[in-house]
Amino acid sequence: MNILVWVVAGTWPACVGAAKDIAEVRHRAGQDVSITLLHVIDDAPHEVAAGAFDALMGRGRHRDPAEQIRQLTQEAAEDMLAAAHHELGLPATRRLVTGRVERVVTAAAQDADYVIVGRDGDRSRLGPDSLGRHTRFVVDHAPCAVMLIWPETAPSLGSIPPPPPRHQRPGEA
Template sequence: MRIAVWVTEGTWPACVDAARELAGSTDAEFILIHVREESGGPADPGFGSLIGRGRRRHADQELRRLSEEAAGTMLARAARRLGAEPQVRLESGFPERVVTALAAQVDYLIVGRDGDRSRLGPASLGRHTRFVIDHAPCRVLLIWPGDVPGLGSIPPPPPEP
């Protein structure tokens, strides 16, 4: 069994725990993936103007380095928590496209709810996660990181006509 875990800030511990539980005592192969969203342009047009001319490129490179370092640390922590020897992938690009492509190579993809966690419903999914869930060509295990909101968080039904 091949299990991929989408490692993102705020959701990865619950997703890694779910992967361990799903695998149980089987000889599962794990893939941990984090995708740094990158459009190819500068990090933030407003940010560069604060830095000044000639230093923007250096600032963009420094932000990229710091982002890669933080992502690498998060993936290392996820691998330790998993307690297995996973394949670890740190990629850049459109997260929804990269993760969906990986989903074609695994039996299960584990993702965490990354939107509004205060209530049940579609707003509990971010746009990238929604895309992956809608397009993944494998089984998807969707995880609530933390406490699950109660059924009382669902809006009431519309009034009868």
């Protein structure tokens, strides 16, 4: 069984915990489990910073802040993947990729039996807003089973908004 864990700040501990639970159950059943920890660095912010720097400062000798942002982002992502691997406590492959987040995760799920993702939107109530746009794309397009995790205790059923009123046609009571 191949499990892909999408490692994202704020949600990865719960996702790694779910992967660990699955791996332990499968191991007791005598099944092999392969886990990949994936983090994707969105390349769009770096491109914006580079363009802004070029527009404002020209191509002089100044140190490019986009490169500084890229380096700090890379280091933070590597640290997060290392922490996730340590927390997992099992053999796993770590992948750090730069690109369009939702597309990279969906493509990486091609070889997985499960992709584990965390709810990264409004976590104060149940509903579709509990998924960020990248997560919504992955949930809708993943070519494998998706395990959707609440990073903390799920809100109560009382957080679901009431249904809209029924519209009555003229003449209906």
